Amino acid sequence: LEFRRVLFRSYTVRYFHERRQRECSFKTRREAEDFKIKFEHDQRAAIFVDPSQSKVLFTDYAAAWIDKRAVADRTRECYRTVLNAWVGPAFAGRTLAQVAADREAVQELLLTTMPNGTPERAKVGYSRIRNARCLILGVVNEAVRAGKLGSHKLADIEVSGNTRKPEQFRIASYDQVAWIAGGVRADLALCVWLMFGCGLRISEALAANLNNF
Numbered sequence: 001l002e003f004r005r006v007l008f009r010s011y012t013v014r015y016f017h018e019r020r021q022r023e024c025s026f027k028t029r030r031e032a033e034d035f036k037i038k039f040e041h042d043q044r045a046a047i048f049v050d051p052s053q054s055k056v057l058f059t060d061y062a063a064a065w066i067d068k069r070a071v072a073d074r075t076r077e078c079y080r081t082v083l084n085a086w087v088g089p090a091f092a093g094r095t096l097a098q099v100a101a102d103r104e105a106v107q108e109l110l111l112t113t114m115p116n117g118t119p120e121r122a123k124v125g126y127s128r129i130r131n132a133r134c135l136i137l138g139v140v141n142e143a144v145r146a147g148k149l150g151s152h153k154l155a156d157i158e159v160s161g162n163t164r165k166p167e168q169f170r171i172a173s174y175d176q177v178a179w180i181a182g183g184v185r186a187d188l189a190l191c192v193w194l195m196f197g198c199g200l201r202i203s204e205a206l207a208a209n210l211n212n213f
Helices: 029-045 051-055 058-068 073-090 096-101 103-116 126-145 174-181 186-198 202-206
Strands: 002-006 010-017 020-026
Touching: 010 029, 020 029, 058 073, 058 096, 058 126, 073 103, 073 126, 096 103, 096 126, 103 126, 174 186, 186 202
Parallel strands: none
Antiparallel strands: 002 010, 010 020
């Protein structure tokens, strides 16, 4: 393991990993020395991640992640939609490592851009934002498991659901239900009582057969 100054370029660290010589370049000597120290520590702990592995584009890795997911076709299509409309444009040209380290950019996308919209795209609801969060976290978590990232800074980013207070719901009184049931034919009156007393849906109540009672 060594590092040297390359004329007019940068400080380059040369190291051996998986029986191959590799190198990384840095703008300052301090960055090169920090990498050297971290490499030696991670190599002894068997947790070193080759920097070249994290240079794959985030959008490419995300597209591959979607294709490999064991999910329904509709769920897969939701992920593709959010990748093409929001996540992809936000992180175009950025690597896995860059996105994994940029917590503020991910928060900006999920908590500001998507809820408020852009001049090109209308704002979206909670479910679409949640899909974007699942996509981003799923991609970086898989990259860590695959050894392309050592870690990421995107854990515990929460997205808010619908904060609108629900309208107050008032259950009809017995007399009100009796008045409704008394104004319709017998089979529909049965539906009224089944829905009120048993919580059946309309379709379930209409499927009831008087001959079975």
